[in-house]
Amino acid sequence: MTEQGVRWTSEQVLALAPDDASRKAGSKLGTPGPWSGTGWGGQGAKEGAGALWGRCAGSGRTSYRAAVDLAGPAYTCSCPSRKFPCKHVLGLLLLWAGDAHEEGDGTAARVTRAEGAPDWAESWLAERRTRAAAAPAAPADPEAARRRTERRAARITAGAQELERRLADLLRGGLAAAEQTGYGLWEETAARMVDAQAPGLASRVRELGALPGSGPGWPVRLLEECALTHLLDQAWLAGDRLPAPLAATVRTRVGLAASPEGPVLRDRWQVLAQYDTADARLTTRRIWLYGRDGGHTALLLSYGAAGRAPQQALPVGTVLDAALRSYEGGGPRAELVEQFAAPSPTAGPPRGGPVGAALDAYGRALTDDPWLDAWPVTLTDVVPARAEYGWQLADAGAGHSGTTGTSGHSGTTGTTAISGTSTIDTGDTDTRGIGTDYPTVTREAIPLTRAAQERAGLWRLIALSGGGPLTVFGEVGHQGFSPLAAWSPAAPAETVPLM
Numbered sequence: 001m002t003e004q005g006v007r008w009t010s011e012q013v014l015a016l017a018p019d020d021a022s023r024k025a026g027s028k029l030g031t032p033g034p035w036s037g038t039g040w041g042g043q044g045a046k047e048g049a050g051a052l053w054g055r056c057a058g059s060g061r062t063s064y065r066a067a068v069d070l071a072g073p074a075y076t077c078s079c080p081s082r083k084f085p086c087k088h089v090l091g092l093l094l095l096w097a098g099d100a101h102e103e104g105d106g107t108a109a110r111v112t113r114a115e116g117a118p119d120w121a122e123s124w125l126a127e128r129r130t131r132a133a134a135a136p137a138a139p140a141d142p143e144a145a146r147r148r149t150e151r152r153a154a155r156i157t158a159g160a161q162e163l164e165r166r167l168a169d170l171l172r173g174g175l176a177a178a179e180q181t182g183y184g185l186w187e188e189t190a191a192r193m194v195d196a197q198a199p200g201l202a203s204r205v206r207e208l209g210a211l212p213g214s215g216p217g218w219p220v221r222l223l224e225e226c227a228l229t230h231l232l233d234q235a236w237l238a239g240d241r242l243p244a245p246l247a248a249t250v251r252t253r254v255g256l257a258a259s260p261e262g263p264v265l266r267d268r269w270q271v272l273a274q275y276d277t278a279d280a281r282l283t284t285r286r287i288w289l290y291g292r293d294g295g296h297t298a299l300l301l302s303y304g305a306a307g308r309a310p311q312q313a314l315p316v317g318t319v320l321d322a323a324l325r326s327y328e329g330g331g332p333r334a335e336l337v338e339q340f341a342a343p344s345p346t347a348g349p350p351r352g353g354p355v356g357a358a359l360d361a362y363g364r365a366l367t368d369d370p371w372l373d374a375w376p377v378t379l380t381d382v383v384p385a386r387a388e389y390g391w392q393l394a395d396a397g398a399g400h401s402g403t404t405g406t407s408g409h410s411g412t413t414g415t416t417a418i419s420g421t422s423t424i425d426t427g428d429t430d431t432r433g434i435g436t437d438y439p440t441v442t443r444e445a446i447p448l449t450r451a452a453q454e455r456a457g458l459w460r461l462i463a464l465s466g467g468g469p470l471t472v473f474g475e476v477g478h479q480g481f482s483p484l485a486a487w488s489p490a491a492p493a494e495t496v497p498l499m
Contacts, residue, residue, distance in 0.1 A: 008315050008343075013093040015316040015497045016073075018083045018276055018283075018309035022090060029056060029091025030098065032110050036063065039114035040070075040096060050342070052096055052111065053121040056088045066092045067121040069128060071342045073313065076124050084309040152197050156254055159196025160233045163189065163205070167226055167233075175219045179212040200255035204229050228371055248328045249369045260335040262326030267291035269298065269320045270346050272473050273484035275499040276309060285310040288376055288473070288484065289324070289334075290350040297350075297376045298324050298334040312336075316485065317495030318343035331369065332376060346495060349471040349487035352378030354395045355444040362476045374475035374482065381469040384462050385445065390453050393481060395443035396469035449480040457483065457498030464488050464496055474498075 010030075017023040029035075038054035050070050055063040058079070066077040066088040075085040085093075096111040117125065166189050170178060186209025193202035208229065211222040235242065235250045242250065252258045269289040276285050287300040302310035314320065321341045324334040352358075358377035365375045382393040452458060452474075464470060464486055471492075474483040486496045 008093065008097050009317070010094055010097050011494075011497065012315040012317050013090060013097050015274060016085055016093075016313045017090055018085075022083050022085075022087055025087035026090025026094060029087055030094030032095065035092070035095060035110075037118065038092070038095065038111045039117070040111050041113045041115065041117075051117055051121060051125055052092060053117055054092050054095070054111070056091060064088050065120055067117070067124055068093060069125060071339065072128075073315065073343070074128060074311070075313075082308040084304070084311050085313060152256075155196045156198045156201075156236065156256075159193050159198045159201060160236050160254075162192060162196075163201060164230070164233050167230055170226065175212075175222055178222060179218075181212075183209045185209075198254045200253050201229075201232070202255070204232070232371060245368065249331070249371075252327075253369075253371050258327045258333070260325040260327050262328065262334075264323050264325045264337055265291070265294065265296065265334075266321075266323040266340075267294050267296065269322050269324065270350060271314045271316050271318050271320065271343070272297075272350065272495070273497065273499060274314060274316055275484065283309055285312060287312070287314055289320075290378075290473075292319060292347070292350075295351060297332050298326070299332045299376070300336060301333060315343055316497050317346055319346050320344075346493060348492040349380075349495075350378050350473065352380040352471060352473070355379060355382065355393065355446050356395075358476055358481075359444075359446065372477070374477040376473070377476050377481075378471065378473045379446075379481075380471050382472055383467065383469055384458075384465050387445070387447065389447060390450075391458060392445045392447045393472060393483070394445035397443040446476065447480040449477070449482045452480070452482045455499070460496065461486055461498055 014023050014026070017026060034057040036055050036057070038052075040052040041050055051067060052070060053065070053067040055065055057063050064077055064079040066075070066079075066086075068075050068089060075089045077086050077088045079086055079088055081087070092111075098110065116122070186205055190202040190205040190209070193199070193205055204225070208222065208225055211218050211225060214221070232250065232253055235246070236254055239247050239250055248258070268291065270292055272288040272290050274285065274287045276283055278284070283304040285302045285304070287302075289298045289300065290296075291298070300312065300314075302312040304310040320339055320343055322339040323337040325337050327333045327335070358379055361377055362372075362375045366372055379393055381396045383396050385392055385394045448458065461470070461472070461483055465488070468489070470489075471487040472483050473485045474481055476482075483498045485498055487494065488496075
C-alpha cells in the first residue's frame with residue numbers, strides 16, 4: 001500500500017495502456033522473471049506518494065530501467081518505445097499491483113519497499129521536482145501578440161469565405177455529384193484551410209469528404225454536416241456580434257487555441273475514463289473526471305505526435321485531491337493545476353439520472369455549442385437491451401427483474417428522437433415471471449453508437465449487467481451513446497473500463 005492507503009489494481013494499470021498491443025505485452029512482463037532491482041518508496045517521490053522502479057531484461061545485453069512517480073502518476077523508461085506508458089512500465093506496475101494479493105497469505109512481496117531509490121531513478125525524480133518548481137516564463141510582448149492574432153484572424157476569415165463558396169458549389173451541383181468527385185477535392189480544400197491557419201475547419205472538411213458513399217443515408221448525413229459547417233463559417237464571420245461565451249466557443253471550433261482562464265476549483269476528482277483517439281497527425285488522450293464534492297465533470301486533454309501516446313495518464317477508478325482550472329467557452333475542458341496527494345480509492349459511481357435527464361442535459365449543452373459532438377452523462381439503473389437497430393441502454397423501470405438486458409424486450413418502440421432514442425411500454429406480457437403482473441411504466445432508451453457496438457467493451461458491459469441494472473458513464477451525442485465505464489450494484493466501488 002502507498003502511504004495514502006491505495007495500491008492500484010491490475011485493471012487500473014491496464015487502463016493506462018495506450019492500446020491493446022501494449023496491454024498484452026505489459027501483461028506478459030507482469031511476472032518476476034524478467035525483473036531485477038525492483039523497489040518502491042524512495043526519498044525523491046512527491047511527499048506521501050512514493051515511487052516505483054526496476055530493471056527489465058530485454059533482448060539485448062543491457063536491461064531497461066523503468067520508474068514510476070506514483071503521485072503523478074508519471075513514467076520513464078530507457079527503452080526506445082514511442083508508446084507511453086510502455087510495456088515495461090505497465091509490467092512493473094502489474095508486478096507491484098500483484099503484491100496486493102500476496103499480502104494476506106504471507107508470500108514475500110515481489111516489489112519490496114526500500115528506503116531510497118537508486119541513483120538513476122532518483123535523478124529522474126529530482127529532475128521532475130526541478131521542473132515543477134521552475135518559475136513561469138515571462139509573458140510575451142502583448143503588442144506583438146496582438147498583431148499576430150490579427151494576422152491569423154484575417155487568414156481564417158479568408159479561409160471561411162472560401163469554404164462558403166465551396167459549400168455553395170456543392171449544393172448548386174447537387175449532393176449526388178459529391179460521390180463522383182472523389183476525396184481529392186475535399187483534401188485540397190482541407191489543405192487550404194490549414195494554410196489559412198484554421199485546423200478546426202480543415203478537420204470538418206475532411207469529415208465531409210469521408211461521407212459521400214459511406215453507406216445508406218449518406219446524403220442526409222452530408223447535408224447535416226454541411227449545415228453545421230456553414231453555421232460555423234457564418235458564426236466566425238459575425239464573431240464581433242456574438243455573445244462572449246459563444247464567440248469563445250466559435251474561436252475554439254475553428255482551431256484557435258483556448259486558454260485556461262476560468263476559476264480554479266479544488267475537489268476530490270474521480271477518474272472516470274481515459275482513452276486515446278488518433279489520426280495521421282496527432283494522438284489525443286481524453287481523461288474524464290468527476291468532482292465528488294461539487295458534482296462537476298471535467299475533461300483533461302493531452303496530445304502526442306502521430307504514433308506516440310501522450311504523457312499524461314491517470315489510473316481509472318481512483319480519486320485525486322487536485323485543483324483544476326477551466327477553459328474559456330464554458331465547456332467541460334479543464335487543466336490540471338496542482339495535485340495535492342497520491343490517488344486514493346474511489347467510493348462508488350458518480351451521481352447520475354435516467355436516460356431522459358441525460359438527453360435534456362445534452363440538449364441544454366447544444367444551446368451553448370451547436371457543434372458539440374458529445375457530452376458527458378451518467379446513466380443510473382439502465383440495462384443493455386437489443387433493438388431493431390442494434391444495442392441500446394434502457395431505463396430499468398419499475399418491476400424490472402433482470403433479463404431485459406440480454407434478451408431484448410417485446411414492448412412497442414415509440415418515436416425516435418436521437419438516432420433511435422425511444423420510449424418503451426413495459427406493460428406487455430413478460431416471460432420473466434409467468435403469472436406475475438408488472439405495472440405499466442414508460443421508460444426511455446438511447447441507442448449505442450455504431451463504434452460502441454463494434455468494441456469489445458459492449459460485451460463486457462452486457463456480462464457485467466447479467467440482465468440487471470447498472471450505472472454507466474459515457475458520452476452522448478447525435479449519433480447515440482458511447483459507454484466508457486460502468487459500475488454494478490454488487491461492487492459499486494469497482495470501476496469497469498469499457499474502452
